[in-house]
Amino acid sequence: MKLRVHLAQFYPKLGNIEYNMEKHIEISGRAKDKADLLIFPELSLTGSNLMDLVSEVALEKNSKILNPLLEFSSNLDIIFGLVELGENNLFYDSAFYCSKSSLKYVHRKSFLSSPRRSGGKDYFSSGNNTGVLNADWGKLGFIISDDALNPVSVLPFIQKNPDIIIIIDNGLSFGFSSDTGIPKSALMWKNLISLYAQIFCSYVIYVNRVGFEDGLNFFGGSSIVDPYGETIISCPYFEESSLDVELDLQIFKSRPFNLSFNRERLESILRNLKDEI
Amino acid sequence: MKFKIPFDPIYTKDILVRFIRDETRKFGIDKLVIGLSGGLDSSVSATLGVDALGRSNILGYVLPYRTTSQNSIDDAILMAEMLGVNTELIDITPMVDAYFKGETEDRVRRGNFIARTRMCVLFDKSYQHSALVLGTSNKTELLLGYGTIYGDMASAINPLGDLYKTQVRMLAKEIGVPDKIIAKPPTADLWVGQTDEGELGLTYEEADEILYRLVEERIRPELLLEMGYREESIDKIVYLMRKNQYKRTLPVIAKLSCRTIGIDFKYPRDWNN
Numbered sequence: 001m002k003l004r005v006h007l008a009q010f011y012p013k014l015g016n017i018e019y020n021m022e023k024h025i026e027i028s029g030r031a032k033d034k035a036d037l038l039i040f041p042e043l044s045l046t047g048s049n050l051m052d053l054v055s056e057v058a059l060e061k062n063s064k065i066l067n068p069l070l071e072f073s074s075n076l077d078i079i080f081g082l083v084e085l086g087e088n089n090l091f092y093d094s095a096f097y098c099s100k101s102s103l104k105y106v107h108r109k110s111f112l113s114s115p116r117r118s119g120g121k122d123y124f125s126s127g128n129n130t131g132v133l134n135a136d137w138g139k140l141g142f143i144i145s146d147d148a149l150n151p152v153s154v155l156p157f158i159q160k161n162p163d164i165i166i167i168i169d170n171g172l173s174f175g176f177s178s179d180t181g182i183p184k185s186a187l188m189w190k191n192l193i194s195l196y197a198q199i200f201c202s203y204v205i206y207v208n209r210v211g212f213e214d215g216l217n218f219f220g221g222s223s224i225v226d227p228y229g230e231t232i233i234s235c236p237y238f239e240e241s242s243l244d245v246e247l248d249l250q251i252f253k254s255r256p257f258n259l260s261f262n263r264e265r266l267e268s269i270l271r272n273l274k275d276e277i
Numbered sequence: 278m279k280f281k282i283p284f285d286p287i288y289t290k291d292i293l294v295r296f297i298r299d300e301t302r303k304f305g306i307d308k309l310v311i312g313l314s315g316g317l318d319s320s321v322s323a324t325l326g327v328d329a330l331g332r333s334n335i336l337g338y339v340l341p342y343r344t345t346s347q348n349s350i351d352d353a354i355l356m357a358e359m360l361g362v363n364t365e366l367i368d369i370t371p372m373v374d375a376y377f378k379g380e381t382e383d384r385v386r387r388g389n390f391i392a393r394t395r396m397c398v399l400f401d402k403s404y405q406h407s408a409l410v411l412g413t414s415n416k417t418e419l420l421l422g423y424g425t426i427y428g429d430m431a432s433a434i435n436p437l438g439d440l441y442k443t444q445v446r447m448l449a450k451e452i453g454v455p456d457k458i459i460a461k462p463p464t465a466d467l468w469v470g471q472t473d474e475g476e477l478g479l480t481y482e483e484a485d486e487i488l489y490r491l492v493e494e495r496i497r498p499e500l501l502l503e504m505g506y507r508e509e510s511i512d513k514i515v516y517l518m519r520k521n522q523y524k525r526t527l528p529v530i531a532k533l534s535c536r537t538i539g540i541d542f543k544y545p546r547d548w549n550n
Contacts, residue, residue, distance in 0.1 A: 014547045051543040173292060176283040183288060212299045214546045217292055238295060 001250065003137050003164075006035035007243040009222040009235045011211035014047035017057055021045060021065065024080060027242070028072040034244055036137065040080040041168050041209035041222075042109075042145050043093060048170040049213040050083065054123040058085035061103055066096070073098035077135065081144070081168055083124075084108070090125040095144055095168055097133060105133045109144040110153060130156040138163035138249050141202065145169040148192060157200050158266045163249055165196055169208040173217040173238075182237060186219045190231070198229040203247055210238055227251060282489050284444045286451035290325070293436040297329035300434045301409055303550040308408035312399050312429075313337045313364065315352030317463060318413040318437055320454045321445055325436050326411050327360050328452070336406055337364035340395045342373055342467075349466050352458055359455070369394045388467030392428030400431070409433035417442040417481060420488055421514065422521020423473065429465070430524060441485040479510055487514050 008027045013019045024040065031038045042048070046057045059065055059082055069078055077099040084094035084106065093109035108127020131142040131153065141162030147153040148167055157165065175184025189206065197204040203226060210220040223234035224245055235241040301309060309326045313319050326335045337360075339353040350366075357364035372394050373387070381387060403410045412432025414424055416439055424430040437445055442463070449459045463473040463481070474480050487506055490496045491514070496504075498511050527539050536542040 014545055014550055016550075049545045049547070051545055053544060053548070176285045176288065180285055181288045181291065183292075212296055212303075212547075215296070215300070217296065238291070 001137060001248075003037060003247045003249055004035045005205065005224070005243075005245050005247060006031040006038045007205065007207050007222045007224075007235065007245070008038065008040050008044075009208060009210060009220050009239075009241045009243075010040070010044070011209065011240050012041075012044055012047045014213050015050060015053040015057055016047070017045055017059075017065065020047070021068065025068050025072070028069065028076065028078060030242075031244075032072060032076045035076060037077045038079070039166060039168065039205060039207045040078075041207050042081040042095070042170045043083065044080045044168075044209065045082040047213060048209070048218070049216055050123070054083055054091050058083040058091050060085045061096075061106065066098075066103075070098055070101050070103070074101045079166065079168065086125070091123055092127055093124050093144060094127070095142060097135075097140075097142075099135065104135075105142075107131055107133075107142040107144065109147055111147050111150045130160070132156050132160040132162055141165040141200070143167045145171065148196070154196065154200070155270070157202075162200065162202050164203045164205060164247070165200060167193060167204065167206045169206065171208040171219055171221075173219040182221075183219055186221050186237060189221070190223070193223070193225050194229040194231070197225040197227055201227045203227060210240055280486055282441060282443060282485060284447050286448050289440070289444070289448055290328075290451055293325050294328045297326055297411070297434065297436055300547075301330065303547065304409075306407060306409055308334045308336065308406055309411040310336045310338060310399055310402045310406060310408045311411040311413070312395050313339050313353040313357055314413075314466065315339075315349035315354075315356065315458070316461075316466075317442075317445060317449055317454070317458055318415055319353075320356045320458050321449050321452065322411050322413045322436055323356060323360055323362065324452045324454060327362060332361045333363075335360070335362040335411075336402065336408060337362045338399060338402060339364060339366040340369050340398055341366070342368075342391050343370040344469050345466055346469075348461075349464075352461075355455065356458065367398060369398065384468045388465070388471075389425045389428060391467055392425035392465075396428050396431045403433070412436070412438065414438060415442050415445050416440055417485055417488060419525060420492065421477065421484065421517045422524045423477060423517075424465075424524070426524045441488065442481040443485045478513065483507075483510055484514060487511060488518075491515070491518075 079095055079097050081095050084092040086092050095107045096103055097105040107129050110126050112121040112124050112126060133140045139162045141157045143153055171189055173183040173185055177184040177187045179187055193204045193206045205224050207222045208220050209218045211218055219237050220235055221237045224232045226232050233243055233245055235243055307330060311323050337357045341350050373391055399410045410432045412435030414430050414435055415437045418424045419438055446459055464471050487510055490501055498515055501511050502508055530537055530539055532540055
């Protein structure tokens with residue numbers, strides 16, 4: 001099976017849902033005839049450094065503001081990021097997966113304590129979903145930004161074996177690297193997604209944003225890595241950009257490594273750990 | 278092997294040019310004003326500003342006081358001509374001397390007033406031209422508090438605020454600031470014979486290395502001492518950083534209401550982008 005993916009590496013306006021929704025609609029319109037799956041970055045409808053704006057831009061699952069994207073999802077699966085107003089008036093850094101004109105899945109970020117972001121656990125509550133979804137075209141693993149830095153987030157993937165792991169990010173530029181022109185943080189992400197692709201024998205799709213918010217700079221560099229850990233294609237750093245890629249999901253019929261042994265071994269480790277706790 | 282602070286001038290230039298362009302234009306503004314002192318920091322900021330917005334959108338101001346050295350004025354004009362930016366020279370001596378009327382010999386008081394008078398001129402010019410004030414304070418100065426609060430530390434956007442002085446020097450080479458300006462001893466030039474390093478009692482190389490260890494690597498002072506750094510320098514740097522924290526924050530507000538500005542009323546600066 002082939003899956004046509006469109007990555008939208010764009011620059012949301014901080015706190016301006018109206019503008020950002022217009023951009024989402026524009027990009028969805030461009031993608032609808034050439035892609036099966038469209039992916040936006042983390043908090044793509046709201047921007048990142050929201051602080052007290054979190055409560056003002058939060059949307060419930062059934063908000064009418066989301067209707068244009070639900071309509072586009074009749075023929076195009078769409079993943080986008082937003083501040084979700086959840087049950088008990090709690091706020092979540094969430095990714096919505098829309099397909100066939102309805103909201104199929106909500107994934108909420110779990111680990112919120114990154115010191116480099118204003119917001120985080122001061123504003124958001126932790127999600128606890130497994131991050132695995134059975135889509136029409138295969139099994140999907142979700143990660144939102146810094147959750148990828150905590151191995152607990154990817155534990156479900158050991159058992160579920162997603163065909164594609166999707167990481168949506170608001171990845172910040174920081175640090176000087178040995179690779180001229182690229183921040184240390186971007187190299188760290190490049191290495192991490194390559195590692196995940198190899199460990200889980202999955203494609204990894206990494207979608208990051210660009211632009212500045214109060215001096216914070218988001219590096220972009222969205223990319224797709226194959227199950228061997230090699231980057232198939234990537235967006236430029238720091239520039240608004242998009243990518244169209246066709247992924248061959250048949251590759252999973254001849255996975256480069258046999259995961260079954262790893263899975264059983266890890267499950268036994270987890271059982272032992274649980275007993276010890 | 279000698280420790281070297283990590284730095285990538287190409288990446289840094291790229292980010293800072295984008296930063297200036299973005300944080301100016303997102304508010305519907307396309308002009309910057311900058312005070313040109315003839316020193317390293319203002320030369321680097323101005324060059325980045327030109328790269329970001331074009332020379333016609335940068336307005337330079339040379340603002341000498343009567344004690345300002347002719348060499349500084351000449352270098353400021355050299356930099357302005359090299360960049361091709363519109364520049365005006367405004368002598369601030371009458372403004373400063375009208376206030377003091379010769380009543381103080383306290384050079385720090387006078388120096389602070391000079392710095393704040395320049396700030397007044399720059400912010401007035403920014404209003405006149407619908408422009409933002411481009412800052413020139415580097416990270417070393419900000420961390421050590423080596424600057425005048427609401428004076429040279431005041432700006433709308435500051436591209437140098439996360440660069441140590443020695444990194445600013447390396448960036449200056451990358452972006453073509455003349456060697457003459459890079460090599461001369463840094464000075465605020467607030468009184469005759471003043472130099473930054475003479476006043477601080479530290480070279481920028483030593484200060485930056487210790488600051489980098491303390492701030493970026495979070496190494497504790499007692500461990501720095503074991504690593505061979507001078508006790509006197511470590512103590513002075515730690516003292517200055519703590520003493521001058523107030524210069525890096527907004528004025529403190531007593532909490533009375535449910536939502537107090539700076540405490541639990543927190544919005545991004547880019548709120549109105």
